Amino acid sequence: MRLSLLQFRDGSGVRGVAALGEDRVPRRVTGVETTRALAQGAIDAGHGLADAVAAAGLGKVVDLDAVTLLPPIDHDDPAHCVLTGTGLTHLGSAEGRDQMHRAAKADAAPTDSMKMFLMGVEGGKPADGTVGAQPEWFYKGNGHGLVAPGAPLRSPAFAKDAGEEPEIAGIYLVADDGTPVRLGFALANEFSDHVTERGNYLWLAHSKLRPAAVGPELLVGDLPQEVIGTSRIVRNGETLWEKPFLSGEANMSHSIANLEHHHFKYGVFRSPGDVHVHFFGTATLSFSDGVTTQAGDVFEIEAAPFALPLRNPIAIDAAEPVSVRAL
Incomplete structure (x- = not known):
């Protein structure tokens, strides 16, 4: 299964992560603000990123024209x-x-x-x-x-x-x-x-x-x-x-x-x-x-x-x- 992750900041300044699946439609990963946090949770749980995305669940479609794309990974320091x-x-x-x-x-x-x-x-x-x-x-x-x-x-x-x-x-x-x-x-x-x-x-x-x-x-x-x-x-x-x-x-x-x-x-x-x-x-x-x-x-x-x-x-x-x- 094809999976890509995007990081973005919406018009209110709130960060989020979107998942792109086989249909290439970006959907917000529920309750996740950064790729690093998602990955750290996956490491702690002993499973992969795809499993972490599935566990969090997907929400609304993200309009990429209405958000600011960030690098797909970063660090707060x-x-x-x-x-x-x-x-x-x-x-x-x-x-x-x-x-x-x-x-x-x-x-x-x-x-x-x-x-x-x-x-x-x-x-x-x-x-x-x-x-x-x-x-x-x-x-x-x-x-x-x-x-x-x-x-x-x-x-x-x-x-x-x-x-x-x-x-x-x-x-x-x-x-x-x-x-x-x-x-x-x-x-x-x-x-x-x-x-x-x-x-x-x-x-x-x-x-x-x-x-x-x-x-x-x-x-x-x-x-x-x-x-x-x-x-x-x-x-x-x-x-x-x-x-x-x-x-x-x-x-x-x-x-x-x-x-x-x-x-x-x-x-x-x-x-x-x-x-x-x-x-x-x-x-x-x-x-x-x-x-x-x-x-x-x-x-x-x-x-x-x-x-x-x-x-x-x-x-x-x-x-x-x-x-x-x-x-």
Whole structure:
């Protein structure tokens, strides 16, 4: 049975959770205000999210045009929501990165990016019960950088680029015993600064410290082996760029289980009650096709089995003075 969850705030400011079933009609989950609370209740009761929704019951149909959609997961203390990701995980994902780094090299030796990618191809899908190759990993920030569907993706004034990365994110809640529990998957735009990254691959960490848009749906259960979607950029109401993107393990050099292992093997990421949003990577970037985005451009990402697209405009923040005060 297909089940997705949405978080929203109604016109009175009251939060709620809606369930999308096979008929794709959003109905309010009775007595539930947040996905995290629903998930925590399911963990405590020892059953799944679908059972938790069934136990709560469904109420009225939610008019999505009359509510404000929120990310499909969040935390009332944003410091306890961790945004991270892995790169070079998709077949074809190394090409653009390799071109960035090879441009500065005169020899034909494999770049570090290509070496990392090939490690995943050769060992990223280990047999059950074994540990596979370690992927590239990066930190994006905390819940303050989690952007809702329709809200602006804000690029800092010092950024060199404001580029989209259409992908799938895994959504997790750490149980009271420290066990990470996957709640499901969501469409995501892992917003990045590709010009900064191209300047020096050691600046990858800087290029990833940007907000990210997630949602609007939390797909409960397993991710299909193949996810086929479309990523586009709309400028002044017209499509500036459009391209299909592929995800799911059939199009990945790592298994999801391997990526999860190499994230949650660190004890700091197994703190009870914390929410994790982990971005699994992509092989499709408008930047690789020479596109330069600007304020007001709108990113649109859609893919089955998600019923709703993810849309976010770009905004550029004003420059902020930075000073450090000594006590």
